[in-house]
Amino acid sequence: MKLKRAKLISLLIFMLLLSVTGGHFLPPFGVLFSPIIMSLMTYLILFTHNSFKILAKSVLSYLCIGLNDVGIKLFAGGVHDFEGMGFVHLLLFIGLAPCLVMLLMAVKSDEHSNKWIKVLSIVVFILLIYIHIQLFQTLGIVKSRYI
Numbered sequence: 243m244k245l246k247r248a249k250l251i252s253l254l255i256f257m258l259l260l261s262v263t264g265g266h267f268l269p270p271f272g273v274l275f276s277p278i279i280m281s282l283m284t285y286l287i288l289f290t291h292n293s294f295k296i297l298a299k300s301v302l303s304y305l306c307i308g309l310n311d312v313g314i315k316l317f318a319g320g321v322h323d324f325e326g327m328g329f330v331h332l333l334l335f336i337g338l339a340p341c342l343v344m345l346l347m348a349v350k351s352d353e354h355s356n357k358w359i360k361v362l363s364i365v366v367f368i369l370l371i372y373i374h375i376q377l378f379q380t381l382g383i384v385k386s387r388y389i
Contacts, residue, residue, distance in 0.1 A: 244291040254283055254306055262313035269319030273330060276314055277337030280307050284341040288348040296352045300345060300363035304370040307334075307341060311374070315382035322384045331375075338371065 245253070261279045265272025283306040287299050294302065311334055320326060345367055349360045 245286070247292060247294070250286065250290065250292050253286065254302075257283055258306065258309055258313065261310055262317050265314050265318035267319070273314055273318055273320075273333060276310060276330075276333050277340075280310055280334075280337035281340045281344070283307070283310070284344050288344050295359075296349055296355050297359055297363045297366065299348065300367045301370070303341060303345060304367055304374070307338070307371070308374045308378075312378060312381065315378065322382045324383065327380065327383060331379075334375075342367070 257279060261272065261276065263272075264275065284303045287294070287303050287306065311330075314330060315322075315327075318330075345364065349355075349363055352360060355363075
């Protein structure tokens with residue numbers, strides 16, 4: 243499937259808005275579907291024929307995953323406590339596993355980039371995910387006054 247950059251970005255933004263809105267109005271389902279949404283967005287970025295280079299695809303994949311995670315943490319319904327944070331992180335890591343596998347497959351099949359760019363795209367993706375988790379680990383946590 244061939245997608246132009248504008249169509250791909252528009253589709254990704256629509257999916258992000260749909261995911262975050264679904265997480266707000268349908269609290270358990272929006273959070274539970276986040277691994278599927280992350281995998282689907284990563285698939286669209288990596289395996290549709292678009293004009294992005296592999297390093298840009300790697301960064302764009304992280305941006306979609308990170309924005310989905312931030313949106314779920316800030317706007318999902320329910321009580322935002324440490325137990326919920328652990329559940330959201332569990333679903334984040336469940337979604338990251340197929341995304342990393344897809345990135346490895348896309349890097350391996352890329353014929354236009356040299357070896358260093360391929361390695362750099364994987365390292366940048368992992369590093370961005372690590373920084374994201376460190377920065378936004380407790381985002382949206384509300385301290386309960388009942389404890």
